[in-house]
Amino acid sequence: MEGFxxxxxxxxxxxxKPGRVNQTxxxxxxxxxxxxxxxxxxxxxxxxxxxxxxxxxxxxxxxLAISSDPHLHTPMYFFLANLSLTDACFTxxxxxxxxxxxxxxxxxxxxxxxxxxxxFLLMFGGLDNCLLAxxxxxxxxxxxxxxxxxxxxxxxxxxxxxxxxxxxxxxxALMHTLLLTRVAFCAQKAIRHFYCDPSALxxxxxxxxxxxxxxxxxxxxxxLTVPLLLIVFSYxxxxxxxxxxxxxxxxxKAFSTCGSHLTVVLxxxxxxxxxxxxxxxxxxxxxxxxxxxxxxxxxxxxxxFIYSLRNRDMKEALGKLFGSGKTFFxxxxx
Numbered sequence: 338m339e340g341f342x343x344x345x346x347x348x349x350x351x352x353x354k355p356g357r358v359n360q361t362x363x364x365x366x367x368x369x370x371x372x373x374x375x376x377x378x379x380x381x382x383x384x385x386x387x388x389x390x391x392x393x394x395x396x397x398x399x400x401l402a403i404s405s406d407p408h409l410h411t412p413m414y415f416f417l418a419n420l421s422l423t424d425a426c427f428t429x430x431x432x433x434x435x436x437x438x439x440x441x442x443x444x445x446x447x448x449x450x451x452x453x454x455x456x457f458l459l460m461f462g463g464l465d466n467c468l469l470a471x472x473x474x475x476x477x478x479x480x481x482x483x484x485x486x487x488x489x490x491x492x493x494x495x496x497x498x499x500x501x502x503x504x505x506x507x508x509x510a511l512m513h514t515l516l517l518t519r520v521a522f523c524a525q526k527a528i529r530h531f532y533c534d535p536s537a538l539x540x541x542x543x544x545x546x547x548x549x550x551x552x553x554x555x556x557x558x559x560x561l562t563v564p565l566l567l568i569v570f571s572y573x574x575x576x577x578x579x580x581x582x583x584x585x586x587x588x589x590k591a592f593s594t595c596g597s598h599l600t601v602v603l604x605x606x607x608x609x610x611x612x613x614x615x616x617x618x619x620x621x622x623x624x625x626x627x628x629x630x631x632x633x634x635x636x637x638x639x640x641x642f643i644y645s646l647r648n649r650d651m652k653e654a655l656g657k658l659f660g661s662g663k664t665f666f667x668x669x670x671x
Contacts, residue, residue, distance in 0.1 A: 363448055363522040363526055364447065364448055365445050365446060365447045365448055365451075365526070366445070366446050366448065366451050366526045366527070366528050366533070366538075366541075367444045367445060367446075367526055367527045367528060368434075368435070368438060368444050368445075368446050368528050368530065368531060368532065368533070369444060369527055369528060369529050369530070369531075370435065370438065370439070370444065370530075370531045371531050371626050371630070378439050378442075381439060382436060382439045382440060385432060385435065385436060385439075385634070386436055388432075388634050388635070388638050389428060389432045389433070389436070389634070391638050392424070392425065392428050392634070392637050392638040393425055393428075393429075395421075395638065395640075395641030395642065396421035396422070396424050396425040396637070396640070396641055397421075397425065398641065398655060398658070399417065399418065399421040399641050399644065399645070399651070400418050400421050400422060401658055402651060402654035402655045402657075402658050403415075403417065403418040403654065404418065405654070405657070405658055406653075406654040406657060406658075408650065408654070409650060409651075409654055412475050412490040412495050413472070413475055413476070413479070413594075415495055415499075416468055416471055416472045416475060416495070416499070417472070417644060419468055419499060420465070420468045420469070420472070420640070421640065421641065423461050423464045423465050423468060424465065424636075424637035424640055425637070426457070426461045427458070427461035427462060427465060427633065427637060428633060428634055428637045428638075430454055430457040430458045430461060430532075431454060431458060431531065431532035431633060432633075432634060434446065434450075434454065434532070435531045435532070446533065451533040451538070452514050452517060452518065452533070454532060454533045455513075455514055455517070455533045455535060455538070456510055456511060456514040458532065458533075458633075459506075459509070459510035459513060459514070459535075459556070460506050460507050460510040460511075461506075462560070463505070463506035463509070463510060463556070463559070463560040464502055464503065464506045465605075466560050466561060466564040466565075467502035467505060467506060467560075467564055468502060469564060469568060469598070469601065469602055469605065470563075470564035470565075470567040470568050470571075471498050471499075471502060472598050473567065473568040473571035473572060473595075473598065473602070474567065474571055475490055476571065476575060476594065476595040476598060477571040477572075477574055477575055478490055479594065480575050480578055480579065480591050480594065480595070481574050481575065481578045505559070506560070509552075509555070509556050509559060509560075510556075512552065513535070513549070513552050513553070513556060516548060516549050516552055517535075517538065517549065519544075520538075520539070520542045520544055520546060520549065521542065521543050521544040522538075522541050522542055522543060523541055523542070523543045525541060526541060528541070530625070530626060530629070531626065531629070532629070532633075534625075534629075535549075535553060536553075561609075565606060568602055568606075572595075572599065575592075575595060578591070579591050579592050596647070597643050597644045597647070597648060600643050601636075601640055601643055601644075604636055604639070604643075605632060605636055608628065608631045608632055608636065609628070609632060
């Protein structure tokens with residue numbers, strides 16, 4: 338979802354607006370989806386239903402394991418549980434509607450439903466970025482300032498940081514959604530995407546959208562640039578501290594505590610930059626759709642595996658959750 342911020346910054350200069358002659362009151366839109374070929378619909382339905390179920394089950398297990406194991410009631414796992422909840426909500430904002438459209442062979446989404454979907458995608462997409470930044474700060478304090486960790490990451494401060502993340506993502510998302518209610522749309526109402534993409538919506542506008550475009554840029558700076566800079570700063574300090582440890586075993590032990598988070602960060606931001614930081618002339622609807630599937634479906638699906646495959650504490654907690662702490666997930670050690 339966050340990729341439209343980067344993409345939109347490339348499009349602002351050359352995007353023309355349709356004439357006002359076709360302006361009309363729009364009550365719904367058409368989500369054209371990933372493919373319009375009837376023979377491909379059953380395959381798409383099966384693939385995305387499977388990925389959605391894996392995403393929901395995986396993230397739910399992470400939340401249940403952390404909440405049920407007192408040993409995991411630490412700041413790192415507190416934010417991981419919230420990240421899992423955010424990933425589940427982020428995916429749920431678009432995929433169930435896509436599956437329903439394929440199953441019913443009806444591409445219509447109501448005007449209010451489109452705006453509601455847009456709001457939740459913006460909010461949970463932004464919250465995902467904020468939580469990744471907060472988790473990087475948590476690892477920075479744990480490795481670079483271990484003696485002050487209990488005070489710097491107290492339960493009250495963790496709750497405050499989580500609340501700030503919710504406010505910082507909810508307010509701009511709500512403002513951007515409300516601004517879209519002032520936009521007049523043309524008779525053409527087909528969205529060449531599987532969700533209500535903000536960029537695609539603005540291309541259907543018959544009225545002036547400069548305020549909306551400015552809001553997109555502002556949200557891009559808030560949700561993408563600032564969290565990424567905080568993550569880069571945290572890991573620069575972490576690497577500096579880790580390489581200052583004399584023993585190789587000590588360096589590995591310190592770095593292993595943030596390996597899963599760094600993997601998720603590289604996968605998440607690497608996919609966005611690899612797709613959207615390309616020349617505008619190379620943009621295509623197909624590439625935008627593939628990118629959206631990557632960071633809206635595949636990465637949230639992989640996150641539970643990344644955080645549990647090589648994390649013994651998580652595997653033990655998941656084992657206890659199923660009543661077999663010594664044998665459950667033993668295959669993950671292979």
